[in-house]
Amino acid sequence: MIQRLLIYSFFLTFGGVIWGQTHFGPPSLQEKIAEHNLSKTCHSGSNPGLIGTGRDAFSKVEPPQWFTPGADRMSNIVVSYSQGFPEEARAALEYALDIWGQILNSEITIWVNANWGTLNTGVLAQAGPETLHSNFPGATSANKYFPGALANALSVSDLSPGEPDLNITFGGEINWYFGLDGNTPGGKYDFVTVALHEVSHGLGFIGSATHNGNSGFTGVSGTPLIYDVFVETSDGTSILSFNSGTVDLGEALESDALFWNGAEGWANSTIGRPRLYAPPNWNGGSSFSHLRENTYPSGTENSLMTPFLGTAEAIHSPGPVTEGMFKDMGWSMDLISENCEILSAVSGLQLPCNPETSTYTQQVVITYENNPTIGVIVVNGTTHTIGSSPQTVTLVNQPADGLPVDVEVYFTSQPDCIMTFPAAYTAIDPCCLDLRILEVNPVTKTITINNMGNCDDGLDGFSLFSDFSEVDLVSLVTPGYVFIAGETLEVVWSDWDPTFLYTNEGELSLVNPVNQVIDYVQWGSPNHAAELNAVANNIWENHDFIAGEPPFIYIGTGGFGVAEWSFVPYECNVIEASAGATSECDLNSGLYTQEINLTLLDPPASGEITLNGQGFLLDGDNTSSLSGAAILATLTLEDLVSDGLTVDLNVTFVADDACGAVFSEVFSAPEICFCLNDANFDGSINVGDILLVLAEFSCSAGCTADVTGDGNVNVSDLLSILAEFGQSCI
Numbered sequence: 001m002i003q004r005l006l007i008y009s010f011f012l013t014f015g016g017v018i019w020g021q022t023h024f025g026p027p028s029l030q031e032k033i034a035e036h037n038l039s040k041t042c043h044s045g046s047n048p049g050l051i052g053t054g055r056d057a058f059s060k061v062e063p064p065q066w067f068t069p070g071a072d073r074m075s076n077i078v079v080s081y082s083q084g085f086p087e088e089a090r091a092a093l094e095y096a097l098d099i100w101g102q103i104l105n106s107e108i109t110i111w112v113n114a115n116w117g118t119l120n121t122g123v124l125a126q127a128g129p130e131t132l133h134s135n136f137p138g139a140t141s142a143n144k145y146f147p148g149a150l151a152n153a154l155s156v157s158d159l160s161p162g163e164p165d166l167n168i169t170f171g172g173e174i175n176w177y178f179g180l181d182g183n184t185p186g187g188k189y190d191f192v193t194v195a196l197h198e199v200s201h202g203l204g205f206i207g208s209a210t211h212n213g214n215s216g217f218t219g220v221s222g223t224p225l226i227y228d229v230f231v232e233t234s235d236g237t238s239i240l241s242f243n244s245g246t247v248d249l250g251e252a253l254e255s256d257a258l259f260w261n262g263a264e265g266w267a268n269s270t271i272g273r274p275r276l277y278a279p280p281n282w283n284g285g286s287s288f289s290h291l292r293e294n295t296y297p298s299g300t301e302n303s304l305m306t307p308f309l310g311t312a313e314a315i316h317s318p319g320p321v322t323e324g325m326f327k328d329m330g331w332s333m334d335l336i337s338e339n340c341e342i343l344s345a346v347s348g349l350q351l352p353c354n355p356e357t358s359t360y361t362q363q364v365v366i367t368y369e370n371n372p373t374i375g376v377i378v379v380n381g382t383t384h385t386i387g388s389s390p391q392t393v394t395l396v397n398q399p400a401d402g403l404p405v406d407v408e409v410y411f412t413s414q415p416d417c418i419m420t421f422p423a424a425y426t427a428i429d430p431c432c433l434d435l436r437i438l439e440v441n442p443v444t445k446t447i448t449i450n451n452m453g454n455c456d457d458g459l460d461g462f463s464l465f466s467d468f469s470e471v472d473l474v475s476l477v478t479p480g481y482v483f484i485a486g487e488t489l490e491v492v493w494s495d496w497d498p499t500f501l502y503t504n505e506g507e508l509s510l511v512n513p514v515n516q517v518i519d520y521v522q523w524g525s526p527n528h529a530a531e532l533n534a535v536a537n538n539i540w541e542n543h544d545f546i547a548g549e550p551p552f553i554y555i556g557t558g559g560f561g562v563a564e565w566s567f568v569p570y571e572c573n574v575i576e577a578s579a580g581a582t583s584e585c586d587l588n589s590g591l592y593t594q595e596i597n598l599t600l601l602d603p604p605a606s607g608e609i610t611l612n613g614q615g616f617l618l619d620g621d622n623t624s625s626l627s628g629a630a631i632l633a634t635l636t637l638e639d640l641v642s643d644g645l646t647v648d649l650n651v652t653f654v655a656d657d658a659c660g661a662v663f664s665e666v667f668s669a670p671e672i673c674f675c676l677n678d679a680n681f682d683g684s685i686n687v688g689d690i691l692l693v694l695a696e697f698s699c700s701a702g703c704t705a706d707v708t709g710d711g712n713v714n715v716s717d718l719l720s721i722l723a724e725f726g727q728s729c730i
């Protein structure tokens with residue numbers, strides 16, 4: 001691999017030595033390198049390039065439209081700062097690198113050495129590529145030198161690993177303005193501008209031509225730079241067709257008529273071929289490798305790469321000409337497509353009008369081709385991430401005025417890729433209703449609504465929602481109904497089937513055309529279907545509900561929540577009684593116990609309840625919540641006499657005579673189990689029982705004296721009585 005690189009690429013590292021300019025004769029290779037270095041061609045000692053004019057220009061060129069501050073760079077650029085490089089200067093340099101970084105595409109990291117030093121008087125900064133490469137894989141032109149960063153990008157490999165790709169030195173004694181806003185005050189030089197200019201040189205805006213006062217020279221040890229390839233005279237003669245070291249070339253270089261003939265640079269120019277700086281007296285470091293000052297004066301969009309910079313002059317854009325020149329030299333900006341075209345913009349989904357703002361949401365489906373992928377797509381002034389065609393963009397808060405809408409679409413990175421589609425869709429009609437629920441009665445299924453707004457409108461899009469049932473309000477009124485401002489409307493939702501468990505339990509949402517819950521009320525129990533939605537819209541508190549019966553009437557003055565509603569208080573009520581477990585008849589006492597389940601509503605706070613004369617205290621051990629205000633009480637009646645009979649239940653509250661109930665035949669007592677031998681039920685087992693057995697002896701049906709229960713009156717009954725003879729049964 002290394003060998004291959006050695007074969008294909010010859011790379012040259014420029015040293016730090018600044019050589020004086022040769023006067024006559026062809027400069028040596030070393031001198032050419034030195035000349036190249038000092039100018040790079042900008043800004044060096046004897047022949048300064050970007051000259052600080054010291055005159056306030058009070059001009060400003062804004063960053064390119066494709067530039068988004070803080071957005072990702074298309075290429076990774078890493079700066080190594082020298083000691084003493086001020087923090088604010090670093091921020092300004094990084095900002096300049098962001099600008100190039102957002103358009104130049106390289107997969108190979110660009111390494112920048114940034115130095116803070118002392119330069120000759122009037123020199124703002126100097127810069128140039130650190131390495132040059134030729135004939136590497138990916139080179140777009142044979143036998144030409146490419147600056148390191150461009151060569152790496154083209155070959156998709158680092159051709160000089162460990163080496164910086166460009167060097168920049170900024171003058172430490174310049175009266176700099178480090179702000180990023182381009183509002184450069186009088187007397188100060190805009191650092192971002194100078195950084196952007198120097199970085200441009202380092203990335204490739206640099207030619208090889210030199211002049212010794214007599215003859216002109218091109219090439220570095222005989223090899224031209226890629227920049228040179230595109231330079232021509234006014235009659236279209238390539239500068240490389242002149243022999244290096246000739247007076248003819250020298251004259252061409254001082255002709256004030258050198259042009260760039262690259263197709264991209266030319267295409268981006270509004271005045272024909274871009275014109276280079278080639279003054280009649282060779283200006284080393286400035287001539288050849290800049291745009292012509294008088295053609296691109298201060299404040300114009302292509303003025304960055306001219307050789308002079310004023311104070312109070314900010315140029316934060318490379319300008320289309322320089323961008324095109326970079327493309328000509330091989331820099332990939334192919335993310336910006338020349339053939340970009342926006343083909344159509346048609347209406348997609350149109351959402352209903354939001355009455356709060358009389359606005360709506362409109363989707364527009366845009367088709368385009370050859371689109372750039374950096375920057376954003378702008379649709380009627382709103383910015384959207386660039387997707388893939390056909391792309392649906394959503395325009396929110398569009399004014400609902402019922403009028404046709406033109407759609408203008410363009411890409412920020414390529415503002416000339418723009419198209420306007422007249423009357424692409426029609427806006428929705430205006431809307432204005434401001435509705436509130438005034439009264440709800442789930443028993444009569446009536447709902448009263450107030451138009452609190454100040455205009456009249458139809459009810460289109462409004463709906464009522466209750467535990468997964470929904471109804472459009474328009475279906476509850478006569479066709480064409482217009483809700484007059486300030487009036488109230490009572491509707492009957494006859495299909496509504498609100499829940500009744502032990503009490504009325506449910507919810508009602510009023511939903512506007514854009515599916516927002518705009519009013520809400522919940523009663524009887526929490527956790528109904530739309531509760532969370534209402535909570536999210538700040539019109540109800542979590543788990544709040546009206547603990548009472550309808551009608552529910554809004555008594556607030558505009559606020560929301562359970563406290564704003566009146567209702568009929570629950571009344572104490574014994575809703576239901578049922579039998580729980582029944583114990584066996586106790587053989588020793590003849591008694592049993594009976595568990596009773598009571599469904600109670602709003603019992604008195606004292607909790608004292610009486611069941612068939614037995615008193616209980618309701619508490620957490622014997623009650624549980626059912627739903628809403630209903631509770632289940634489980635109480636056990638003790639010492640009941642087993643007599644096989646059905647039992648009614650009489651429930652009363654000590655603190656509320658009016659709240660009570662009698663339930664018939666709630667449970668049945670077990671059959672009697674005690675003193676079965678007291679055949680004649682006279683309270684003791686005695687001779688009377690024996691006499692009854694004898695009287696019914698041999699009875700086999702309906703026999704009173706069959707104390708053993710075997711169906712017959714016989715000797716076993718006698719023996720049973722004798723076994724308990726004399727026992728009292730009371």
Ligand SMILES: [Zn+2]
Nearest residue numbers: 042049050307
């Ligand atoms: Zn320059």
